[in-house]
Amino acid sequence: MILKVEKLKKSYSIGGRRKLSIDVLKDVNFEIQKGETIAILGDSGSGKSTLLSIIGGLDRADSGSVTFLDKELGNLSEKELTELRADSLSIVFQEYHLLPHLTALENIEIVLELHETHEVRKTALRLLNQVGLQERASHFPSELSGGEQQRVAIARSLANNPQLLLADEPSGSLDQKTGTKVIDLFFDLVKERKMTLILVTHGRELAKRCDRIFHLEEGVLVQGDQ
Amino acid sequence: MLFKMALREIKKISRFHFFFLISLSLGMTGIIIVKNFKFSIEKTINQKSKKFLGADLALSLISPFKKEDLIKIKSLFKEEVQVSESIELLTMIKAGEKARLVQVKGVDSLYPFYGSMKLQKTGTYKAGKSIGEDGIIIQSELKEQLKLKKLDFLGIGKSRFKIKDLLIDDIGQNFMGGSFVPRVYLSLDSLKKTKLIQFGSTIRYFYLLKIKEDFSLPDINAFLKENFPEKNIRVVTPQRKGQRMGRGVNYLSDFLGLTALISLLLAVSANFYLYRNYLSNRSKDMAVLKAMGFGKLKIFTIYFYHLLILGLLAGVLSFLVAAPLVLFVNFIVQNFTPLQIIIQISWKSFFYGSFICMISNALCALPLIIPKLDSSITSLHSSKFRDRYSQKKGMILFIPWALFFVFISIDLSSSYRNGPLFCLFIFISLLITDRLGIWILNLLGKARLRGHIIFKLAFKNMTRFKTETLISLMVLVLLSSMLTLIPQLNHVMVEELSYFTKGRTPHFFLIDIQKDQVEELRKFCEENNVELAGPSPMVKAKLQSLNGKPFEQYSKKKKSRTREAEMNSFLRNRPINLSYKEKLYKDEIIVKGRAFGEKDEKGSLPGVSLEERYAKRLKIKIGDEIGMTVLGLPLKAKVESFRKVNWANLKPNFFFVFKPGVLENYPQTFLGTTFHDKDKRPYGFQMKLLDKFPNVSSINLKRNIEKTRTIFNDIVLSFRTMTFVCLFVGVFVIWTIFQNQIEQRIPDYNLLKTLGFSPDHLKKIGIAEVGLLISFAGLFGILVGYLLSYSLVAIFFRNMNEGWSFYPWAFLPAVLSKALIAFLVYRFVFKKVIEEKAPNELLKGY
Ligand SMILES: Nc1ncnc2c1ncn2[C@@H]1O[C@H](COP(=O)(O)OP(=O)(O)OP(=O)(O)O)[C@@H](O)[C@H]1O
Ligand SMILES: [Mg+2]
Numbered sequence A: 001m002i003l004k005v006e007k008l009k010k011s012y013s014i015g016g017r018r019k020l021s022i023d024v025l026k027d028v029n030f031e032i033q034k035g036e037t038i039a040i041l042g043d044s045g046s047g048k049s050t051l052l053s054i055i056g057g058l059d060r061a062d063s064g065s066v067t068f069l070d071k072e073l074g075n076l077s078e079k080e081l082t083e084l085r086a087d088s089l090s091i092v093f094q095e096y097h098l099l100p101h102l103t104a105l106e107n108i109e110i111v112l113e114l115h116e117t118h119e120v121r122k123t124a125l126r127l128l129n130q131v132g133l134q135e136r137a138s139h140f141p142s143e144l145s146g147g148e149q150q151r152v153a154i155a156r157s158l159a160n161n162p163q164l165l166l167a168d169e170p171s172g173s174l175d176q177k178t179g180t181k182v183i184d185l186f187f188d189l190v191k192e193r194k195m196t197l198i199l200v201t202h203g204r205e206l207a208k209r210c211d212r213i214f215h216l217e218e219g220v221l222v223q224g225d226q
Numbered sequence B: 001m002l003f004k005m006a007l008r009e010i011k012k013i014s015r016f017h018f019f020f021l022i023s024l025s026l027g028m029t030g031i032i033i034v035k036n037f038k039f040s041i042e043k044t045i046n047q048k049s050k051k052f053l054g055a056d057l058a059l060s061l062i063s064p065f066k067k068e069d070l071i072k073i074k075s076l077f078k079e080e081v082q083v084s085e086s087i088e089l090l091t092m093i094k095a096g097e098k099a100r101l102v103q104v105k106g107v108d109s110l111y112p113f114y115g116s117m118k119l120q121k122t123g124t125y126k127a128g129k130s131i132g133e134d135g136i137i138i139q140s141e142l143k144e145q146l147k148l149k150k151l152d153f154l155g156i157g158k159s160r161f162k163i164k165d166l167l168i169d170d171i172g173q174n175f176m177g178g179s180f181v182p183r184v185y186l187s188l189d190s191l192k193k194t195k196l197i198q199f200g201s202t203i204r205y206f207y208l209l210k211i212k213e214d215f216s217l218p219d220i221n222a223f224l225k226e227n228f229p230e231k232n233i234r235v236v237t238p239q240r241k242g243q244r245m246g247r248g249v250n251y252l253s254d255f256l257g258l259t260a261l262i263s264l265l266l267a268v269s270a271n272f273y274l275y276r277n278y279l280s281n282r283s284k285d286m287a288v289l290k291a292m293g294f295g296k297l298k299i300f301t302i303y304f305y306h307l308l309i310l311g312l313l314a315g316v317l318s319f320l321v322a323a324p325l326v327l328f329v330n331f332i333v334q335n336f337t338p339l340q341i342i343i344q345i346s347w348k349s350f351f352y353g354s355f356i357c358m359i360s361n362a363l364c365a366l367p368l369i370i371p372k373l374d375s376s377i378t379s380l381h382s383s384k385f386r387d388r389y390s391q392k393k394g395m396i397l398f399i400p401w402a403l404f405f406v407f408i409s410i411d412l413s414s415s416y417r418n419g420p421l422f423c424l425f426i427f428i429s430l431l432i433t434d435r436l437g438i439w440i441l442n443l444l445g446k447a448r449l450r451g452h453i454i455f456k457l458a459f460k461n462m463t464r465f466k467t468e469t470l471i472s473l474m475v476l477v478l479l480s481s482m483l484t485l486i487p488q489l490n491h492v493m494v495e496e497l498s499y500f501t502k503g504r505t506p507h508f509f510l511i512d513i514q515k516d517q518v519e520e521l522r523k524f525c526e527e528n529n530v531e532l533a534g535p536s537p538m539v540k541a542k543l544q545s546l547n548g549k550p551f552e553q554y555s556k557k558k559k560s561r562t563r564e565a566e567m568n569s570f571l572r573n574r575p576i577n578l579s580y581k582e583k584l585y586k587d588e589i590i591v592k593g594r595a596f597g598e599k600d601e602k603g604s605l606p607g608v609s610l611e612e613r614y615a616k617r618l619k620i621k622i623g624d625e626i627g628m629t630v631l632g633l634p635l636k637a638k639v640e641s642f643r644k645v646n647w648a649n650l651k652p653n654f655f656f657v658f659k660p661g662v663l664e665n666y667p668q669t670f671l672g673t674t675f676h677d678k679d680k681r682p683y684g685f686q687m688k689l690l691d692k693f694p695n696v697s698s699i700n701l702k703r704n705i706e707k708t709r710t711i712f713n714d715i716v717l718s719f720r721t722m723t724f725v726c727l728f729v730g731v732f733v734i735w736t737i738f739q740n741q742i743e744q745r746i747p748d749y750n751l752l753k754t755l756g757f758s759p760d761h762l763k764k765i766g767i768a769e770v771g772l773l774i775s776f777a778g779l780f781g782i783l784v785g786y787l788l789s790y791s792l793v794a795i796f797f798r799n800m801n802e803g804w805s806f807y808p809w810a811f812l813p814a815v816l817s818k819a820l821i822a823f824l825v826y827r828f829v830f831k832k833v834i835e836e837k838a839p840n841e842l843l844k845g846y
Helices: A048-055 A078-088 A104-113 A120-130 A146-159 A176-193 B002-012 B014-053 B067-074 B140-145 B188-194 B217-227 B238-281 B283-291 B296-336 B347-381 B391-413 B418-446 B453-464 B466-502 B515-527 B563-572 B612-617 B682-692 B701-744 B746-754 B759-796 B808-836 B839-844
Strands: A003-014 A020-032 A037-042 A063-068 A089-092 A164-168 A196-201 A212-217 A220-223 B057-061 B082-095 B098-107 B117-119 B123-125 B135-139 B153-156 B159-169 B183-187 B203-210 B234-236 B508-513 B531-546 B575-580 B589-593 B607-611 B625-630 B633-644 B656-658 B669-675 B697-700
Touching: A003 A048, A020 A048, A037 A048, A048 A063, A048 A164, A048 A196, A078 A089, A078 B746, A078 B759, A089 A146, A104 A120, A104 A146, A104 B453, A120 A146, A146 A164, A146 A176, B002 B296, B014 B238, B014 B296, B014 B347, B014 B391, B014 B701, B067 B082, B067 B203, B067 B217, B082 B153, B082 B188, B082 B682, B082 B697, B098 B140, B098 B188, B098 B682, B098 B697, B135 B140, B135 B153, B140 B159, B153 B183, B159 B183, B159 B188, B183 B188, B217 B234, B238 B283, B238 B347, B238 B391, B238 B418, B238 B466, B238 B701, B283 B296, B283 B347, B296 B347, B347 B391, B391 B418, B418 B453, B418 B466, B418 B759, B453 B466, B453 B759, B466 B701, B466 B759, B466 B808, B508 B515, B508 B531, B508 B682, B515 B531, B515 B669, B515 B682, B575 B625, B607 B612, B612 B633, B633 B656, B682 B697, B701 B746, B701 B808, B746 B759, B759 B808
Parallel strands: A020 A220, A037 A196, A037 A212, A089 A164, A164 A196, B098 B183, B135 B159, B575 B656, B607 B633
Antiparallel strands: A003 A020, A003 A063, A212 A220, B057 B203, B057 B234, B082 B098, B082 B203, B117 B123, B117 B159, B135 B183, B153 B159, B508 B669, B508 B697, B531 B575, B531 B625, B531 B669, B589 B633, B607 B656, B625 B633
């Protein structure tokens, strides 16, 4: 078991004075084994991204626990969380999120360089090669199409050899055809490396490619397709 | 409608508008202060110049007009002209233990036609009142200097007079200690009784004219030249008098004006940066407008109006900030101007400020908006991080603004030379900063950096956000050069002041020594253990022609527009003093031409040696033929050499020095300076001297040097005040830029955090970036500052004795300010942004 989520609770208070609070996550429980891929389905606003950000150590839960690699995230300091993100986690976003002033290659290199300093370029080129963009290495994000940018983002997410890959609607901003292509590539890479994946998506078809499917509804995570 | 849309723009992003307006209005504040200063001086001079002169026209000369002469002059005018006669001379007077050089002024009952003097007991003295038979009026400071207990009798020349009143406020006394010598007023008859009017004393006759009709100055000049060719008549108009009185203050305000210009430049650069980012953030709006069918021109107009409105608002704001500061400047200025200028806040300055803000903004609109209009179409598949933009085109769009800047500089410095020169220097420094910056950035950009990831990212940030980096760089360079400039200039001024006090300082300057007294005086000094330099002969003459062409007598234009014209007419009207000697002083060096003392070639004109800088100013060359008159008699000479004179030795020094055998038979007096041993009491000497040589006047040099020092201190003070304004603007502006820059990058920081960069990493990247920028800008700016100070000294203080000298510690303020900025940026912007913003915003889709 690589990740265990128990009784996870998260609410946001909005509206300043009156303290209107909405419980986004009420009681989320699940486990995921090494090498397993799961999909999380849910309506817009149901809290999928919130859940991902807590698992990814970007946000903290109100109560409950997230145990990742035998570490309780709630007990980790910011620094330890940062290290965790650098070493064992990767996130692929819907909006790609590449650094605009770095080239495709450099966007990958910066992640590699957090860990090692030799052979960085070689590794980065190899990763770009795997997403079929070796020719575009020196292009800036604004010079790439959406699909190409997402491929760079995927290559980047693999750069630190993460134990757990989180993906938040990776094809959400792409048209159907490009989306499918990118997702195919994504799954190929994940399967090839036997990586653990949590995929947040709207698409039922896409979800079916994962080992298990969850549904986030009313703040509770339910296994199954319904 | 477009205007309305522009108004709507203003309501939108209030934070941006806040910084934009504050920075522009702060940048404008200095200029408005200086402008108020100038308006007030101009107003005072225009209003009071007749009162300063006391007449519509004044003629001054060294020998009196005869009755017929005056009738002739009066006949030049249709209506009746009144003439008031007065005589000025210098003499020593003593009372008890004290002796003093005073200027004695004998006046008739018509003096002065305009204006008045303020007296302690009887109030104002105006024309029509007479001082009376045996009474005198003395300047109040003379009473203190002579330690008079009560208003008693005072001996002047061969007579004694009762002191009737104390003069508190004289008319037309020169600005900036023009008269170091206190004045004594008496009637013309009383003056005759003193028997001081004798040949050899320095006497000037003044004829004040009250003219009812309009008259033409050139006609009068021509008339005087034709009818009295032998008299060196100086014609003074109220304007000239006013100009002369205001000269010092004017120079100061010109100089301050240029300093203020730098703060405007700082503010405009920052605003350029802010508005550029603002437009980038609006590029979606632009695209929407385009889709709605708005043409480029319409879109341009919207933002153009927007800038205009902002300019107007900034103008209003800067006036509000400047108004209270003007009061403070008033306080400083009071010290060194007997013009009694009250600096008023003028509405003109309000319009001036608003005008500059608006026009500057409007002209900035070109380089700001036009590139954005084009780029929004083509940028679809290109990157701003690539060097594709056409730099030449970008530069051209800046030209109108640069020209406007030069225009302001001309106005502020009242000079077609100083202002543009100053601008040129600034522009060149900025251009070099830009070129050098781009070159270094490209070099860094291309280099395959080996170093730590932190440095790599810092470099990448700098090289890829090139425009941002360059603008911050320029602002930083400007600021640090400013901060180096001030202490450096301060140093130059202080050095200049101590020029005369460095070596052995002479105590007294002796004038009006007669030829037959020279030997006796030498002996007298020897007996008293006093070292005497000189006495050197002095022959008064007037420049007439250069190589046969006449020196322009007066500036053709009625009112000299610029300081250069003022200066030229001033130089060329000056009577000159000639001297002769066998040998030069040891510290007097021939720098060009024949060695001093070589015999003239047969048949050629007598040779004369000129002081180097004086010759340069009058554009005189070696071999030129100079025509002069001495008491109307013509004298021609050939320039044979230029000399470097050590004015600091405070010995009698002259611009024109002849060899013996030319001037001996012309009327002359002698000058000398005395050096005393420290323990000798100089006052006793002055008394003894007066007893033995009653006609020789002695001026206390030590005291006058002190007086000059306080004036210079005031200048330094007002200069510093201006600098603080600049410093304040500079720090604010840089703060704004950095803050904006960091804000723009928040998404990037968040992304880096999710990728596993710790806040610590990010801080280090930021520090590396800001640190590199600041240290490069600091170093370069300090260099520019030193150079700028050098050229300013060359432009403004050409006549300085010491000239520029290097002040090694001048860089300290710049370094300290840089450290402060770095600290502020780190502590209040960086730390906050990096530590407080949660990285999960990224997933929330913004
Ligand atoms: N920082 C916040 N403050 C207040 N409310 C928030 C905040 N972040 C998210 N929410 C609210 O929490 C709920 C869940 O948001 P979340 O982004 O997790 O939904 P989602 O399932 O990812 O939706 P989508 O499919 O549209 O991406 C939403 O109602 C949102 O408005
Ligand atoms: Mg979401």
